[in-house]
Amino acid sequence: MELTASERHRLKKTAYGHKTPHQTRRRATIVLLAARGRGNADRKRSGRPPTSTALQITEVKALACQLPTESGAPLSRCSYPQLAREAVTRAITDTISASTVRRWLKADALKPWRHRSWTFLRDPDFRATAQRVLDLHARIFDGAPLGEDEYVISADEKTSVQARCRCRPPLAPGRARAMRVNHT
Structure with missing residues (x-):
């Protein structure tokens, strides 16, 4: 992703502005990071990994x-x-x-x-x-x-949620x- 100088300047003002709503700041930060080549893959979860299945x-x-x-x-x-x-x-x-x-x-x-x-x-x-x-x-x-090319399709997982009379x-x-x- 490439940004022009004016777009980058506007996004930096939005991302670091103290009066900008949180959600807008977060989105601007994401776009700036993407322009730097950072991916949007999830990071590893901090803490001990779950031990229960x-x-x-x-x-x-x-x-x-x-x-x-x-x-x-x-x-x-x-x-x-x-x-x-x-x-x-x-x-x-x-x-x-x-x-x-x-x-x-x-x-x-x-x-x-x-x-x-x-x-x-x-x-x-x-x-x-x-x-x-x-x-x-x-x-x-x-x-x-x-x-990667295989999918799971579920037509009816919750049978007890069907519309039926008691x-x-x-x-x-x-x-x-x-x-x-x-x-x-």
């Missing part, structure tokens, strides 16, 4: 959405530390902290203790099915990365009881 994150989220009694816990709801211990017990991950579980659930706005579903059927082949889908999202097929009407929330919605 997408499959582990998905399995912990699925675990959080199960009722505690299904795992033999004598509780009506689970806390973050209990979910972390259960994930290690079930060998989903070697170690995990309660704050990591909280962050993962918060990322998808999951609050299973606030919303209870019934008629929830767990897929016995969940791990295999989830692994295949998550590998495709990571551009991996049968253990090999996809080439089998049973939702049960209204009551005092100290969250609204209950039929899941299937």
Whole structure:
């Protein structure tokens, strides 16, 4: 990208101006860097690289959405530390902290203790099915990365978001009881 002297001068005034809106300053800086030959590829993320796989994150989220009694816990709801211990017990991950579980659930706005579903059927082949889908999202097929000319096209990823009627009407929330919605 090449700039004329007047364009470069105007962009520098914009990029370094104290009264220029932030977004405009940022755009001017990007154009100036591109004119110097700097690419726009993402830089490496600072800090420690993630140690958990997408499959582990998905399995912990699925675990959080199960009722505690299904795992033999004598509780009506689970806390973050209990979910972390259960994930290690079930060998989903070697170690995990309660704050990591909280962050993962918060990322998808999951609050299973606030919303209870019934008629929830767990897929016995969940791990295999989830692994295949998550590998495709990571551009991996049968253990090999996809080439530059290969694409993944998904026609229907979220089957439970289809426009369809519910089998049973939702049960209204009551005092100290969250609204209950039929899941299937």
